[in-house]
Amino acid sequence: MADLTNLEELRQLAPPAELRRAPVIEGNLGLGWLTDKLSAFAEAKVPKWWWFFFVPTAFAATVIFPVCLFYQVFTGVGVWGNNHPDMWGWDIVNFIWWVGVAHAGTLISAMLFLTRQHWRTTIGRMAEAMTVFSVAMAGLYPAIHVGRAWFDWFMFPIPNSNGNWPQFKSPLMWDVFAVNTYLMVSSLFWFMGMIPDFAVLRDRSTTRVRRVIFSFLAMGWTGSAWQWHNYEKAYVVLCGLCTLLVFTVSSIVGLDFCTAQIAGWHATIFPLYFVIGAVFCGFGMMLVLLTSLRKLCGLENIITRSHIDKVAKLTLVSGLIIDYIYLMEIFIAWYSGDPYERWVFGHRFFGQSYWYFGWMLLGINVGVTQLLWFKKIRSNLLLLFVIGLLINVGMWTERFVIVVGSLYQDFLPANWGKYHPTMWDVGLYIGTLGAFFMLYLLFVKFLPVIAISEVKGATPQGDPHHPLGGAPKGGH
Amino acid sequence: MNGKVYGLMAEFDSPGAVLRAAEKVRGAGYRRWDVFTPFPVHGLDQVMGYRNSLVGWVSLALGAGAFMSVVGLLWYANAFDYPLIVGGKPMFSPPMTFVPAYILMIMGAAVGALVGMLGINQLPRLHHPLLAKKRFESATRDKFIIVIGANDPQFSASATLKLLGDIGGSNIETVEDQE
Numbered sequence: 020m021a022d023l024t025n026l027e028e029l030r031q032l033a034p035p036a037e038l039r040r041a042p043v044i045e046g047n048l049g050l051g052w053l054t055d056k057l058s059a060f061a062e063a064k065v066p067k068w069w070w071f072f073f074v075p076t077a078f079a080a081t082v083i084f085p086v087c088l089f090y091q092v093f094t095g096v097g098v099w100g101n102n103h104p105d106m107w108g109w110d111i112v113n114f115i116w117w118v119g120v121a122h123a124g125t126l127i128s129a130m131l132f133l134t135r136q137h138w139r140t141t142i143g144r145m146a147e148a149m150t151v152f153s154v155a156m157a158g159l160y161p162a163i164h165v166g167r168a169w170f171d172w173f174m175f176p177i178p179n180s181n182g183n184w185p186q187f188k189s190p191l192m193w194d195v196f197a198v199n200t201y202l203m204v205s206s207l208f209w210f211m212g213m214i215p216d217f218a219v220l221r222d223r224s225t226t227r228v229r230r231v232i233f234s235f236l237a238m239g240w241t242g243s244a245w246q247w248h249n250y251e252k253a254y255v256v257l258c259g260l261c262t263l264l265v266f267t268v269s270s271i272v273g274l275d276f277c278t279a280q281i282a283g284w285h286a287t288i289f290p291l292y293f294v295i296g297a298v299f300c301g302f303g304m305m306l307v308l309l310t311s312l313r314k315l316c317g318l319e320n321i322i323t324r325s326h327i328d329k330v331a332k333l334t335l336v337s338g339l340i341i342d343y344i345y346l347m348e349i350f351i352a353w354y355s356g357d358p359y360e361r362w363v364f365g366h367r368f369f370g371q372s373y374w375y376f377g378w379m380l381l382g383i384n385v386g387v388t389q390l391l392w393f394k395k396i397r398s399n400l401l402l403l404f405v406i407g408l409l410i411n412v413g414m415w416t417e418r419f420v421i422v423v424g425s426l427y428q429d430f431l432p433a434n435w436g437k438y439h440p441t442m443w444d445v446g447l448y449i450g451t452l453g454a455f456f457m458l459y460l461l462f463v464k465f466l467p468v469i470a471i472s473e474v475k476g477a478t479p480q481g482d483p484h485h486p487l488g489g490a491p492k493g494g495h
Numbered sequence: 496m497n498g499k500v501y502g503l504m505a506e507f508d509s510p511g512a513v514l515r516a517a518e519k520v521r522g523a524g525y526r527r528w529d530v531f532t533p534f535p536v537h538g539l540d541q542v543m544g545y546r547n548s549l550v551g552w553v554s555l556a557l558g559a560g561a562f563m564s565v566v567g568l569l570w571y572a573n574a575f576d577y578p579l580i581v582g583g584k585p586m587f588s589p590p591m592t593f594v595p596a597y598i599l600m601i602m603g604a605a606v607g608a609l610v611g612m613l614g615i616n617q618l619p620r621l622h623h624p625l626l627a628k629k630r631f632e633s634a635t636r637d638k639f640i641i642v643i644g645a646n647d648p649q650f651s652a653s654a655t656l657k658l659l660g661d662i663g664g665s666n667i668e669t670v671e672d673q674e
Binding site for chain 1: 635
């Protein structure tokens, strides 16, 4: 151990201010203040802006959504625009889009935990909630696009009187397991992370109702060293498992496409393509949620500009990977020498229909993403909000180009036909959007939106080896 | 308040202070005691002398069990009970089972991690003597609390009280267990 007597000398060895890491939490006001600050929103009166957003989303979720859902289930898939040759339409586009939104949540929460990035503590919970709600929305589409939703149980390996079993060699079958597992594991992960914070809210509760609810949810958590010891282990294990899921779920969705013999789908790059696309899309949604909630919930000291800057950088990285994949896809289509592949890719940008989607895809996912190179833009929250929205639109377009763009003009005139979404397609999508945001608003208002215990552990006051955390002078 | 004595609790203000205090409690030879903190304090595991948590093994067992069960299920379903020829491929081959088995392994392991954590921590529980204490509420806020159990062979109301005071604990209180 070096001689620590000359503290002044050590201080001079420390990096200059601009090279030092930004603190996780601004203000440096201590653990009690943090607890008050982080639980304040869940305990305060419901603010006006919350109702302003909640009423329309709740209308979409509880009126538009069930109407479109039940009409489709009772009538059949024919109410949608899906028809020969576009047997897959908005249902699959939206399914992939929602799965995609989910992925960044898991990535932020699980992978940044494994790499010990302390700044994830402030945004991890929001990201996990995004995952849980969007996987739930995604899971709905495959369940109803099979047409006869009351036969969904055929997809599960249940011994039945028909004596048949699912066909396990198909990626479509794997999807069933992948999406269900994703929903279940991300919910478990989300819930487990909240247990200590439920205990915080339980101990702070002033009314009997709150006390009973949070006591029930906290399940008797006391925060003993033994509990934390096992909890931390379980958390690491769950993080590892969630990271595996990030790479599994969208890969399998990609396999649905690349096992099909359709030019534009039949490419080995698809599993990776879908994973990265999913992550990119999810980061877009994360930017939208973070920049807005930070302001609305008054969390400027907690979700600092430095954190948002980092999310923007990660968005840029995933955007650059997706740009590379676009390039590769087009290059391989040309390099393969396959006239059908070449024709499909040429058609995406110079065809008769939907060419504008091809250019929109390039304009947003390749063009707009490059704006994130600039620090000025990364520090402009309004711009980041808009860029996040645009990325979501761009990634939705990408899925449309892949799904419909490859189907609508096959190589026989009998297989030509444009795709027109109907009001039921649109209504269902609006309904899922409404349900997602309604659930998210409920989460923001009533549950610990920031991981209180994790944030406290990431402050200097929570570090037993830091002078502010009670370590003796000169370190531990 | 005339229940059985559960133990003595003392408050500390910082993670560093509680860590040093815990070292001393351990040094004094106590066995039935615990430290209650608002977040996991780095280094406390070593002081408490905990070995690697068993949660990982529970998770592994359930994950491996799920993996093998799915392999078995796929063989039973697609090769034995109702042999299904798809694209002239073999009825059963290990690669075909991998993806579903792998996914459900993740499911099993995740359930194992949560259930294992709850089981080993003896949660959920509806009542805990400490949760009835008003002062204990700060253990999820900004205080660090050491509790020495009355069931410890070394526990004595006066000597333990003195020890907790000597190591810097404040607001030392008796915890009662109301049956």
